Amino acid sequence: MNVGSLPGYYYDEEKRKYFKIQADAAVPSNARYSSSNVKHEQDAVKKRKLDHQFRTKQAAQTIQRSKILSNATYGGRLARELGTGPCQTNADESHVSHLTRQDVQVQAPSLFAVHPTRNGATAALGFGSNVALYESPWNISARLDPTSIWLSSRVSPGPLDTDLWSFLGAQCIVSTSVWPARDPKILAFLTDNSRDNVYVEAPHTAAQLRTVSLEGDPLWQCVINPFDPVSMAIAATRGVTHLPCLDHDDHGESLSDLAETRSVDWLDATTIAAGTGRSVLLWDTRSSDNKRDRFNHGAQITALQTVPRSGGTQIMVASNRRISLYDTRFRPNGTGNALLSFPMLHENTTLTLSISPRGLVAAATKIGADHKVQLFSLRTGSELKALHLPGHRAAQVTQLAWREDDVGAEYLQACVGNRLVKWGWEDPAEEVEGADEYIAEMMRHSGR
Numbered sequence: 288m289n290v291g292s293l294p295g296y297y298y299d300e301e302k303r304k305y306f307k308i309q310a311d312a313a314v315p316s317n318a319r320y321s322s323s324n325v326k327h328e329q330d331a332v333k334k335r336k337l338d339h340q341f342r343t344k345q346a347a348q349t350i351q352r353s354k355i356l357s358n359a360t361y362g363g364r365l366a367r368e369l370g371t372g373p374c375q376t377n378a379d380e381s382h383v384s385h386l387t388r389q390d391v392q393v394q395a396p397s398l399f400a401v402h403p404t405r406n407g408a409t410a411a412l413g414f415g416s417n418v419a420l421y422e423s424p425w426n427i428s429a430r431l432d433p434t435s436i437w438l439s440s441r442v443s444p445g446p447l448d449t450d451l452w453s454f455l456g457a458q459c460i461v462s463t464s465v466w467p468a469r470d471p472k473i474l475a476f477l478t479d480n481s482r483d484n485v486y487v488e489a490p491h492t493a494a495q496l497r498t499v500s501l502e503g504d505p506l507w508q509c510v511i512n513p514f515d516p517v518s519m520a521i522a523a524t525r526g527v528t529h530l531p532c533l534d535h536d537d538h539g540e541s542l543s544d545l546a547e548t549r550s551v552d553w554l555d556a557t558t559i560a561a562g563t564g565r566s567v568l569l570w571d572t573r574s575s576d577n578k579r580d581r582f583n584h585g586a587q588i589t590a591l592q593t594v595p596r597s598g599g600t601q602i603m604v605a606s607n608r609r610i611s612l613y614d615t616r617f618r619p620n621g622t623g624n625a626l627l628s629f630p631m632l633h634e635n636t637t638l639t640l641s642i643s644p645r646g647l648v649a650a651a652t653k654i655g656a657d658h659k660v661q662l663f664s665l666r667t668g669s670e671l672k673a674l675h676l677p678g679h680r681a682a683q684v685t686q687l688a689w690r691e692d693d694v695g696a697e698y699l700q701a702c703v704g705n706r707l708v709k710w711g712w713e714d715p716a717e718e719v720e721g722a723d724e725y726i727a728e729m730m731r732h733s734g735r
Contacts, residue, residue, distance in 0.1 A: 297325045379647065379664040383671045386699075390677050391707040398702045400463040400686040402471050462508045466516040469691070473516055473532060477506040485509070485521070487532050495535050499528050507549045507637065514556035518572075522551040527561045529572045540575050542568075549637050550591040554599040554615070562588030567604060567613065582613045582625075590638035590650075594665070603648065605631070605638045610650060612665065627668040631661060635683075641699070643689035647671075649699055651684035658684065660701060660710075674710060676703050 296305040297320055306320045314321050459479045465471035473489045484506055485497035499506065504524035511519045511532065518539070521528040524547055530539035546564025554560050554569065561568045565584050571577035586606035594601040594612070602613050604625075611625035632654055639651040646665035651658070660674040676684070682704030690700050698711035 297328075379645075379666060380671055383647070383662050385712055386672070386674065386710045387712070388674070388677075389709045389711070391709075392705060397682075398685070398705050398707060399460045400476075400702055401700065401707055402463075402465045402474075403469060403690060461506055463686075464509045464511045464519065466511040466513060468688075473511060475509050475511055475519055475532065477509050477521065479505060485530065487519075489533055497530070497535070499523070499530060499539075508551055510552055512553050512556065514553065520551040520553060520559045520561075522548045522561060524548065527551060527559060527563075527568070527570060529559065529570075540572070542570060542575065542578065547587065549589060552591055552593045552602075554593055554602070558599070560591060560593065560602055562591040562604060564588070567591065567602060569615075581615065584611060589633070589636065590640040592640055592642055594642055594646075595644045601626075603640065603642060605633075605640055605650065607633050607638075610640075610648065610663065627665075629663045629668075629670060639684050639687045641687045641689050643697060643699075645697070647689070649687055649689065651687050651701065653683065658682070658703075660684065660687065660699070674699075676701075677706055677708060678704075682706075 293305055295308055297308050298305055308325050309318065309321055311321050311323050318324065461477040461479055463474070463476040465475070466473045473487070475485065475487045478484045478486070482498050483496040485495075485499050487495045487497065499521055504526065507522040507524070509519050509521045517533060518529060518531050521530055526541050526543040526545050527548055528539055528541045531537045545561075545568070546566070548561050548563045548568075550562045552560050557572050559570045559572060560581075561570065562584075563580070565586055565588065566580040567582040567584065567588070569579060569581045582602075582604065584604050584606060586608060588604055588606060590603075590605040590610075592603050593599060594603060600615050602615070604611050604613060609628045609630055611628040613625050617626075629648070631650060631652060633650075633652040634655075635653055641649045642665075643649075648663040648665060650661050650663070652661055658676050660676065662671040662674065663669070664671050684701050684703050686700070686702040688700050690698055692698065692711075696712065698709055701708040701710075
């Protein structure tokens with residue numbers, strides 16, 4: 288029989304002997320081998336063994352940080368590379384704290400979207416019950432001068448041309464998309480009409496008016512395939528359409544009878560991500576049957592966008608209460624299993640969202656008369672700043688996009704009513720005086 292398992296006896300490990308367990312009523316209360324004291328001692332021994340086992344298992348599963356991180360010479364550099372140092376934690380917060388706003392007021396009732404070109408910008412304007420396309424000779428990537436803004440008309444396939452603008456029927460713009468983002472060659476936009484609700488213009492081809500109608504459902508968003516711009520994805524209320532951009536006779540393929548779909552984007556050259564109801568639907572356009580619900584967001588999806596430079600693996604998904612980041616390399620789990628989430632309140636049916644290559648998320652939110660642009664960081668998982676819009680009662684933000692100017696400097700652009708708003712930083716050449724001499728000196732020391 289094993290030590291310590293003799294019925295009615297207690298084995299004292301210190302004395303290495305068995306002692307008879309006595310009833311509490313037969314011995315004094317402080318007797319060492321009374322029934323209650325023996326039980327208390329056995330429970331304490333069991334607890335010590337369990338604590339020891341837990342600490343042993345925890346030590347085996349815990350990553351032990353190298354002591355080199357605390358080294359005064361090398362620790363700081365390694366911490367910055369690993370993203371654990373205070374430099375990385377505060378980098379985005381310090382970055383956005385120096386944002387400055389510039390406004391340009393356009394002589395038109397409403398400005399819907401602006402896309403930069405090499406010689407200026409192409410603007411799509413929707414005002415009243417009409418749509419107009421303008422080609423502007425000003426460069427929005429340079430410093431904006433409100434006194435030098437003017438718009439000239441361009442040729443449009445619309446039935447009515449005037450000296451001031453070109454109309455495209457009695458319609459209102461719903462969504463625009465261009466390819467590429469800088470100096471676009473292909474332009475597409477959706478309107479709220481039941482017929483001729485898709486406009487596509489590309490080089491060396493005639494402008495096209497197409498009709499996409501999934502049982503008369505209104506259209507929400509169009510996105511030209513950034514990897515292969517021969518097709519676009521369109522979100523309707525109850526479906527998703529994959530439509531060729533250049534082939535006028537090809538009506539594309541559609542997924543119908545879906546939950547309410549307001550947002551789409553491209554994961555890669557063949558895969559469309561769509562926010563259908565509360566779920567993220569992934570559709571391989573090479574086959575209409577190759578589709579599945581991948582993530583459950585838990586609330587009606589109001590915006591969806593692929594994270595830049597993620598290789599098509601990460602998606603930002605928004606509802607009226609939060610913005611969440613999902614990764615397609617992880618197994619699909621239940622509600623609330625996002626990589627990270629930002630709390631956010633918004634009352635409109637769709638959310639205007641944009642993600643910069645450095646991981647800054649901009650979202651245009653509206654609560655009552657309060658319109659603002661909130662900035663979040665994917666690196667720190669926290670809100671950085673709220674950018675206030677011009678005017679006491681700002682108009683709705685119809686476009687929000689991160690852009691790069693001619694020297695590669697990043698800025699945030701928004702269309703607000705009849706204003707083009709730009710948040711940017713000062714010219715780096717002006718901020719860092721003597722940068723060229725410093726770089727040259729470093730190259731000499733490194734032997735280059």
